Amino acid sequence: MINHLVVIGAGLIGGSFALAMRRRGLVGRITGIGRGRANLEEAVRLGVIDAIGGSVAAAVADADLVLIAIPVGAMSALFRELAWALPPGAILIDAGSTKQDVIAAARAALGSKIGQFVPGHPIAGAERSGAAAARAQLFEGKPVILTPLAENRAADVDLVEDLWAACGARVERMAQGDHDRVFAAVSHLPHLAAYALMADLAERADADTYFRFAGSGFRDFTRIAGSHPEMWRDIALANRDALLDELDTYIDKLEAIRGLIEARDGQSLENLFARARQARHNWIEGTLT
Amino acid sequence: MINHLVVIGAGLIGGSFALAMRRRGLVGRITGIGRGRANLEEAVRLGVIDAIGGSVAAAVADADLVLIAIPVGAMSALFRELAWALPPGAILIDAGSTKQDVIAAARAALGSKIGQFVPGHPIAGAERSGAAAARAQLFEGKPVILTPLAENRAADVDLVEDLWAACGARVERMAQGDHDRVFAAVSHLPHLAAYALMADLAERADADTYFRFAGSGFRDFTRIAGSHPEMWRDIALANRDALLDELDTYIDKLEAIRGLIEARDGQSLENLFARARQARHNWIEGTLT
16 A cells, blocks of 8 residues: 555656556555646546645655656656655656666666666557546556666565556566667657658648548558657657667668569568568467567 | 449458448349459358359450459459450459559550540558458448549549449549559558568567567557558559659658667657657648648
8 A cells, every 4th residue: 555656747657557556545645746737737637646746855755656757858857856855765666668768867866765766667658648648447458567676675676566467567577678679679669660651741742642542551550650759759869779770670671672672572572571461460369479 | 223243353342342332232243253262152151242253254244344353463464354355335443552553554455445444442451351351331431542544434434433432432533643652652651661560570589579568559550561461562563663762762761860869869859750740630630731
């Protein structure tokens, strides 16, 4: 039981965690902190949080658990504030989509309190954002990755794992470098690829003609281009090295396909498409390749 | 009223057209032709077609309307067969995803019968295929592009337009070159980009680790990588020139994004993502950019 939960960033992720904890009766009261006053007021109105914190320091003073659910680029400044404000008994968790840079920022700022920070990443993004998009079921069946630190107390990591599991999540532990490499490929790169296609078309003088005939395949392919620009700017920069590697690999693959089309090599194209289709089929069916 | 409709390729598109025509009472009887005997038998069992044609020539002998709904790469051979088999009064239509090469193949094969061919493209693909996937509502609200020929009789083009409209489609006429350029960008390129990502990951030794953490964004982005490999091989080759142009433009855009990440230019990244998101929002809302 968490007596006082403080959610810094009462948006889709922070708000959904608050709702899920409350629904399971795992929390006494919930304070929200954030940049947008209107969003925080809506969060109170919707019952996502009980109260709006006056400042980070005041809000966390008697907190048992603090969740950071803001864009990763804004976390450094927050860690510096928490370095003196975080009470000794509180556990600090985050929902950042990248882990190595978040952990580096925490380590640089938190000093001796680094052991209170249990880094994590719930895989439950959506292109909707804000407290109005929050829902208690968001994490059901979704993965939550924890990348614990050597300085963490085992009991704290276990508690965080139990809390996410209580939200319905499938919790896994992973090394921070592995996390960033995997998510560069399966999440960050696809977002860039979807943004790239939308930007490419939108910049054309006759963009209307293109969009008029775009169908359901285009709609699904570009769905993640509806994601939050600031959040994804931060992720792209935070996971820079892994993402540059993935972009290079992906551009190489597109160049290879280009070469097959130019050479009219239908058999190799069909083989590549068939392998891709089979891999997706296996993935969807849960029979991993 | 069409007395005798012949559908060559009783799959998703051909079967759905047959079902839609029958539901509106616009057709007397429907004969199906195709490579896969099992699929044709299922089409009869499901009431998609009334009978299986023994040969193209026999089936079309007293046809009023013939729909070609097979991969575009297989159309040349079919046009050569239809050159002598197609009766003078019949109208020939197709559902090919590319138009310039299909029209060139028709023109090369059909000779003086070219005026009977009214080329078109229904935009209603799905990753499912076969007669079992067919449904009468498939074309409702979907665009169908007609790219009429100078040799077509105006009355024939109007009739084809009326038939697709009766299926619920929004019919538009377009020049064949414009069609191929637009669909290279909004359909063919995204398919290649989705296939490329799936193939890239599937080829890795630790592919399992990646797929295990792929979430809903990845699922939607790669949905079209579940599409039919042979069909998309044919489309890639048939629309080669436009598609090579689009691939180059897309790779350039990815390289530009790569450059912004490498230079840590967060502001330009955010601006690009915001433009893309706004364009998508406008498109979804129907307020075209």
